[in-house]
Amino acid sequence: MQIIENSKVKEKLYIEKLENGLTVMIIPKKGMKKKYMIWGTNYGSNDNVFVVPGENTKTKVPNGVAHFLEHKLFEQENGTNSLDTLTALGVDANAFTTNDMTAYLFACTDNFYPAMDELMDYVQNPYFTDENVEKEKGIIGQEIMMYDDYPDWKVYLNAMQILYHNHPIKIDVVGTIDSISKIDKEILYKCYQTFYNLSNMAIVVCGDFEPEKILEEIKQRLKKSKVNGEIQRIYPEEPDTIVKERIEQKMEVSRPMYTIAIKVKPTDNPEEMVKKDLAIQILLELLVGKSSPLYKQLYDEGIISGGIGASYEFSENYAHVMISGQSNEPEKIYDNVKQEIAKMKTNGIPENAFNRIKKKIYGEYVKDYDDVENIANMFLTNYFMGINTFAYLNQIDNIDVEYLKQVLNDVFKEDKMVISIVKN
Amino acid sequence: MKYTEKTIKKGMKLHMMHTDKFKTNLVAVFLTTKLERNYVTMNALISAVLRRGSYTMQTQEEISKQLEELYGASFDCGIDKTGDNQVLKFYIEAINDAYLPQSNENVLKKAMESVLDIIFNPLIENNAFKKEYVQQEKNNMKQRIEGRIDNKRTYALDRCIEEMYKNKPFGLYRFGYVEDLKEINEKNLYERYKKLIDQCKIDIFVSGNVNEEIENIIDQNENVKKLEPREPNYNKESEKNHEKQGEKIENMDVTQGKLVVGLDVNSRDEDEKYNAIVYNTILGGSANSKIFQNVREKANLAYEAGSRYFKYKDNIFVNCGIEISNYEKALNLIKEQLEDMKNGDFTDEEVENAKKSIISSIKTIDDEQDTGITYYFGQEMSGNTQSIEEYIERIQKINKEDVLQVANKVEINTIYFLRN
Numbered sequence: 030m031q032i033i034e035n036s037k038v039k040e041k042l043y044i045e046k047l048e049n050g051l052t053v054m055i056i057p058k059k060g061m062k063k064k065y066m067i068w069g070t071n072y073g074s075n076d077n078v079f080v081v082p083g084e085n086t087k088t089k090v091p092n093g094v095a096h097f098l099e100h101k102l103f104e105q106e107n108g109t110n111s112l113d114t115l116t117a118l119g120v121d122a123n124a125f126t127t128n129d130m131t132a133y134l135f136a137c138t139d140n141f142y143p144a145m146d147e148l149m150d151y152v153q154n155p156y157f158t159d160e161n162v163e164k165e166k167g168i169i170g171q172e173i174m175m176y177d178d179y180p181d182w183k184v185y186l187n188a189m190q191i192l193y194h195n196h197p198i199k200i201d202v203v204g205t206i207d208s209i210s211k212i213d214k215e216i217l218y219k220c221y222q223t224f225y226n227l228s229n230m231a232i233v234v235c236g237d238f239e240p241e242k243i244l245e246e247i248k249q250r251l252k253k254s255k256v257n258g259e260i261q262r263i264y265p266e267e268p269d270t271i272v273k274e275r276i277e278q279k280m281e282v283s284r285p286m287y288t289i290a291i292k293v294k295p296t297d298n299p300e301e302m303v304k305k306d307l308a309i310q311i312l313l314e315l316l317v318g319k320s321s322p323l324y325k326q327l328y329d330e331g332i333i334s335g336g337i338g339a340s341y342e343f344s345e346n347y348a349h350v351m352i353s354g355q356s357n358e359p360e361k362i363y364d365n366v367k368q369e370i371a372k373m374k375t376n377g378i379p380e381n382a383f384n385r386i387k388k389k390i391y392g393e394y395v396k397d398y399d400d401v402e403n404i405a406n407m408f409l410t411n412y413f414m415g416i417n418t419f420a421y422l423n424q425i426d427n428i429d430v431e432y433l434k435q436v437l438n439d440v441f442k443e444d445k446m447v448i449s450i451v452k453n
Numbered sequence: 454m455k456y457t458e459k460t461i462k463k464g465m466k467l468h469m470m471h472t473d474k475f476k477t478n479l480v481a482v483f484l485t486t487k488l489e490r491n492y493v494t495m496n497a498l499i500s501a502v503l504r505r506g507s508y509t510m511q512t513q514e515e516i517s518k519q520l521e522e523l524y525g526a527s528f529d530c531g532i533d534k535t536g537d538n539q540v541l542k543f544y545i546e547a548i549n550d551a552y553l554p555q556s557n558e559n560v561l562k563k564a565m566e567s568v569l570d571i572i573f574n575p576l577i578e579n580n581a582f583k584k585e586y587v588q589q590e591k592n593n594m595k596q597r598i599e600g601r602i603d604n605k606r607t608y609a610l611d612r613c614i615e616e617m618y619k620n621k622p623f624g625l626y627r628f629g630y631v632e633d634l635k636e637i638n639e640k641n642l643y644e645r646y647k648k649l650i651d652q653c654k655i656d657i658f659v660s661g662n663v664n665e666e667i668e669n670i671i672d673q674n675e676n677v678k679k680l681e682p683r684e685p686n687y688n689k690e691s692e693k694n695h696e697k698q699g700e701k702i703e704n705m706d707v708t709q710g711k712l713v714v715g716l717d718v719n720s721r722d723e724d725e726k727y728n729a730i731v732y733n734t735i736l737g738g739s740a741n742s743k744i745f746q747n748v749r750e751k752a753n754l755a756y757e758a759g760s761r762y763f764k765y766k767d768n769i770f771v772n773c774g775i776e777i778s779n780y781e782k783a784l785n786l787i788k789e790q791l792e793d794m795k796n797g798d799f800t801d802e803e804v805e806n807a808k809k810s811i812i813s814s815i816k817t818i819d820d821e822q823d824t825g826i827t828y829y830f831g832q833e834m835s836g837n838t839q840s841i842e843e844y845i846e847r848i849q850k851i852n853k854e855d856v857l858q859v860a861n862k863v864e865i866n867t868i869y870f871l872r873n
Contacts (some may be wrong), residue, residue, distance in 0.1 A: 038476065060474035063817045111748070116740040117802075119809025138816040167753030175756055176772050177708040178605050254769060281706040283599040320517035323629030328513065334593035355600070356868070385521045395552045399475050400821065 030055075030240060035419040038398045042408065042419065043240035050228025050256040054196065054408050057242040058401055064141045064236030065401040068134035068152055071231075072224035072375050073415045074202040074262070075344075085233055091211040092197075093169075093204015094220050096126040098219035100169060102133070102151060103215060104161050111151035119143045129344050130413055131224075136402055141236075142246065142385040157214035166209055173203050180282045180451045184353065188449035191272045195265035198347045226257040231412050233405040252386050264346050267292065270444075277450045285452035287359035289366060292445040293341075293348035297416040303424050306341055307390065308436040309350060311428065313339035314386045315378065316369050317352060323369045332358050344414060346440055361446045370441045378430050378437070380444040387425060394421050454819040456829060456840075459668065461657070463682035466833070467671055468574030470660035470825050471531070477546050478561045479822040483830060484541040485687045488622035489837040491499040493539060494594070494629025495637060495645045497532050501539045501590040502582050502642065504530055506867055508574045510567070514733055519567060524548050526564050529570075536691035536765035537622040541653075543568055544823070549662055561661070562670055573650065573676035581639040582646070591634045598628050602705065605871060606757070609711035610770060613869035616701045617715040621694050623766055654685035656833060660822040689836065691765055693717075698867040707873050714787055715867040716769040718762075718859065724847075726764055731851050732859040733769050734807035735761035735799055736790060741806060743790040743799070744771060752786060754779050765834075769863070777872045784868065794860035797853070804853050811848050815841060831839065 030044040043055040073097060078089045102124070115122035120137035122144070133152050135144050176182050189199045205208075209328045234243050259305055271292055296302055315339045327333045338353045356362055397403055411418045454472040461467050486496060490798035510516045526547035533540045547564040550557065576583050601608050611626065618624030635839045659667050671677055695717065720726045735743035737760025748758040775783045793799070818828045818841055832839055839847075 037554075058474075061820055064818045113746075116810065117806040119806065119813045121810070121813070122740070136739060136817075138813045164753055168749060168756055171709065171754070171774060171776070172756035173710040174776070180603060214613055282603050283601070284596055286603075318517075320514055320521060325512075325514050329589070331589060331592055355596075355603075381686040389525035391554070392526070395476050395524070395548050396527075396546070398712050399477060410455045 034420060035422055036424045038395055040398055042417070043244075045244060046246065047251075048301055049251065049254045050226070051251065052231040052412065053244055054231065054233045054412065055243050056233070056235045056404050056408065057238050057240055058235055058404070059237055061237050061401055062138050063136055063159065064138065064238070064399050065134065065136045065405050066145060066148065066232065066234045067132050067134040067405050067409055068148060068232045069130050069230065069409045069413070070224050071129070071132055071229050072220075073127050073129040074200060074204075075128045075197040076224065076262055077197055077200070078263040078264070079223065080261040081219070082260060087263055088219065090216055090220060091204065092200045092208040093202070094212055094216060095131050096203050097165065097209060097212050097356070098217050099124045099126045099131050099133075099167060100165050101157055101162065102155060104156050105151065106154070106156040111147055114147050115144055118144050118147070122148070124201055128202060130408065141145070145246065147251065149247070150171070152225070153252050155218065157217045157367060159214060162212065162214050162217065162319065169203060169209055170206055173201075173206055173209075176201070176203065180280050180286050183280060184286045184449050184451040185324060185351070186290045187276045187278055187451070188351070188447060189289040190448045191276045192272070192290050192292050192349055194268055194272055196267045196347050197264065216389070223257075223260055227251070227254045228256045229260065231409055233400040233409045236407040267347075271447050271453065274447050275450075276447070277452065279453065280451050282451060282453060284355050285359050285450050286353070287354050287362065288351055288353040288449045289363055290447050290449070291350040291441060293343070293350060293440050295343060295346055295348040297345040298384055300420070300424075302343065302414060303416055303420045304428065304432070305436060306343070307421065307428050308433050309341040309440060310390055311383065311386050312433060312441070313341070313352070314389065315382055317366065318386065320382070320385070320404060323365055324331065327362060327365065332356055332361055340408055358449050359448065361390055367443055367446065370437075374437060378433050380430065383430060383433065387428070391422070391425055394425070454827065457512070461671060461677065462680065464685040465655040465680065466657070467668065467680070468656060468658045468662055468829055468833070469667060470658070470819070470822070471661045471663055472660065475661055475822060476552050477822070478550050478663065479544065479546045479826065480561075480565050480568055481658040481823075481826050482543045482568060483656045483658070484572070484649065485535070485538050485685070485834075486649055486652070486654070487688050488534060488537050488539045488625050489687060490625060492645065493625050493627070494633035495642060496539050496541060497628045497650060498587075498590055498594055498637060498642060498764070499646050500530050500532060501594060501651065502586050502820055503571055503575055504528070505586040505590065506576045506583070507570045508576050509595065511572050511576050516571070518566075520793055523560050524553060526560065527565075528568065532627045535625065535787065536625050536642060537688040538834075539627060543572055546621070546822075554568065561663075565659070565667075565670055566674065568768075568818070569674055575646070577643065581643045584639045587637070587639040587642055591637060594628065595631050595634055598626070598631050601626075604771070605705075605707055605709075605711055606774070609713050609869060609871045612703065612711035612871070613715050613770060613867055614700075616698050616869055617768070617867040618694050619698065621692055622688070623691065651681060651685040652683055652689045655680070656830060658826045658829065660825055694866075697865075700868045700870070702870045702872065703799045704873060705871055707871060709774045710780060711871040712773050712775060712780065713869045714771040714784070714865060715869070716771065716791075717864045718767045718769060719862040719864065719865045720767050726767060727847050728760055728851055728855040729767065729769070730764070730811060730858045731753075731804060731807050731848065731865070732794070732856050733760055733809055735803050735856065736760055736769070736794060737771055738762070739807070739810055741803070743793060744773070744787065748773055748783060748786050749788060752782070754783050754786070757778070759848070780870055780872070788865075791863060791865070794863070795862075797857050799853070799856070801853050804851070804856055808848055808851060812845050815845050815848070
């Protein structure tokens with residue numbers, strides 16, 4: 030196994046790519062009682078159109094298949110449900126689907142190996158029937174309706190609608206009642222065969238372990254598998270422009286919720302992704318962070334009453350900055366953010382604040398290494414984008430004012446900005 | 454992890470959790486006072502005003518800058534209900550010196566001093582809080598209280614509790630009431646603050662790579678020195694409401710209905726409360742539970758379906774999100790599960806499995822510093838000094854008979870449904 034050590038957080042990553050294509054990563058954490066394993070596939074709700082390795086034509090599947098598949102994988106041929114089996118072992122098991130990946134996981138203190146047996150068994154052995162697929166539509170239907178009542182989810186999703194013309198990031202991960210009604214077991218099997226090949230997957234284990242032993246235990250539980258050819262994922266052509274600047278929806282909320290989003294040109298260079306991510310985080314702190322002049326001004330004017338959420342979301346094929354929160358005057362916030370960006374472009378980056386924020390961001394990355402679940406999740410998500418998570422700690426020193434300026438000009442563009450509002 | 458505690462002054466304790474497995478140290482200060490209708494809003498507002506600025510760091514901006522300089526130390530405050538008490542919680546988390554690019558900055562000491570300064574050394578002008586801060590925070594508090602409706606799940610649970618504990622302390626909303634705000638000003642709020650600080654129970658928690666130096670920092674701290682010993686004014690026991698509240702239906706513009714069923718467990722003593730933890734896990738506390746299996750997996754009525762046990766109040770709240778037209782169906786299914794439990798329709802194996810998952814979560818208490826603090830605060834509030842090992846042993850001993858006894862005492866108190 031290759032060992033990558035980081036001297037800043039004093040942690041080690043053990044990583045190996047097996048012959049069957051599966052990547053295994055182990056981050057030992059001495060003294061932690063909790064043990065955590067997550068098995069992810071590089072397949073999310075965005076992967077709706079693709080060419081199955083070995084075929085010539087493209088396959089298009091209904092929205093929400095990746096998430097539906099996640100629900101159904103727990104079902105076993107002998108009538109049991111793996112979630113029940115894992116729960117009965119006293120372990121905390123779960124799964125999740127995002128735009129870009131699907132993952133199955135458990136956390137425990139005891140029974141780690143029996144739980145590993147079960148997890149590795151059910152992920153490798155799908156069992157879909159017409160009946161069990163039908164049944165799940167009721168449960169997922171309620172999940173969809175639950176999100177319908179989440180204004181913060183709606184305001185985000187609406188922002189995606191006006192930011193992107195065609196990219197599937199627009200689509201709700203869970204699909205719609207209508208799209209899931211079209212899902213059947215054949216579709217599930219086809220997506221499973223395509224995306225659950227070991228060469229498209231990675232396992233991360235974190236806890237008080239001997240890495241070599243864990244690797245052996247994982248190998249023993251893998252079924253024979255051949256490396257599939259590359260999956261061709263087809264994303265529609267996405268123009269650089271936004272669709273329109275504003276969107277509004279009525280919902281019962283106490284105060285309007287807003288998401289300001291900026292469309293960003295994605296990059297598929299991992300090193301650049303990390304640097305850009307860090308630079309954007311620093312810029313967002315300088316623009317709307319708690320010590321920024323704009324935050325103070327908006328707070329004093331009573332326009333905001335708490336933190337402004339700011340984040341950068343990206344993959345190899347989409348990227349956007351988001352600024353969001355709740356306020357009676359979202360339009361004012363929008364105008365002010367635009368002005369603040371313009372001001373910073375003219376006046377330059379304040380050096381003192383920049384150094385302070387760098388310290389803050391460094392500390393936050395260090396804090397990330399206290400929780401076994403968080404550690405494993407970070408390494409998995411970043412791995413699928415070709416990023417080694419330690420790169421964040423190493424790159425932060427390389428961010429300088431010049432680079433920030435460049436990112437400020439490239440990313441924070443007025444004609445790429447939109448605002449989504451949900452209000453009464 | 455090693456836990457030690459020390460009384461600083463009467464009514465004021467230092468709790469230390471010594472551990473070297475984290476990259477951060479966490480400091481928490483809890484101020485505990487009785488939940489009272491007259492003061493609930495003021496107490497919540499005090500916490501909001503304090504974090505606006507202290508005597509030494511007079512603005513939020515200054516506080517934020519100080520935290521950033523401390524490598525992104527995070528400061529947070531919250532209001533909780535613990536039994537019939539309102540607890541003002543302040544946290545500061547900062548990275549260990551061992552992980553700093555430059556050593557010997559003593560971030561922990563600075564972080565501790567900052568949080569003590571924010572709480573005990575407020576910005577005072579003319580024997581009152583700063584007027585501007587109080588006015589602004591009154592507006593913010595109003596928005597926060599009104600913002601309750603934005604998360605339907607927590608709203609439904611809170612409303613069920615309010616109905617269940619009508620006119621009782623526990624029925625109060627932890628952030629208080631909009632109608633109280635107009636009478637509050639910088640003067641009367643400061644008067645309330647002084648009283649609160651003089652009378653509340655004070656617990657300081659320090660978790661992380663800590664040593665005797667911490668005691669010195671606390672002993673030498675000017676803000677701590679000026680605090681008087683006190684007979685802390687808080688509720689050790691909590692008041693039950695055994696009066697059945699029946700069915701409450703509330704209308705709102707929602708897509709999905711939220712059903713919450715509040716149960717009285719009627720435990721006679723502390724031991725029975727431990728049995729109730731196991732009972733709840735079997736009833737609705739896990740993916741194997743009766744409610745999850747029957748409401749979600751078999752009847753496919755819900756995505757979210759489960760229950761939670763509130764140990765201080767000895768209540769269980771069952772909740773699920775359902776199609777509005779399925780209200781009767783879901784409610785009947787929940788009632789059936791309660792009946793099945795009474796009839797002993799669960800196996801020894803289910804009891805053992807439930808115990809396994811409870812024990813697993815107990816074992817990880819000291820894997821997370823804030824969970825550790827919550828656990829030892831719970832011990833403090835119930836007057837126990839039970840170690841994590843003893844807690845595990847206690848769960849270990851529980852058998853089916855014990856759980857059946859709980860089942861036969863459980864009664865529905867309130868049924869709350871949020872619908873359109």
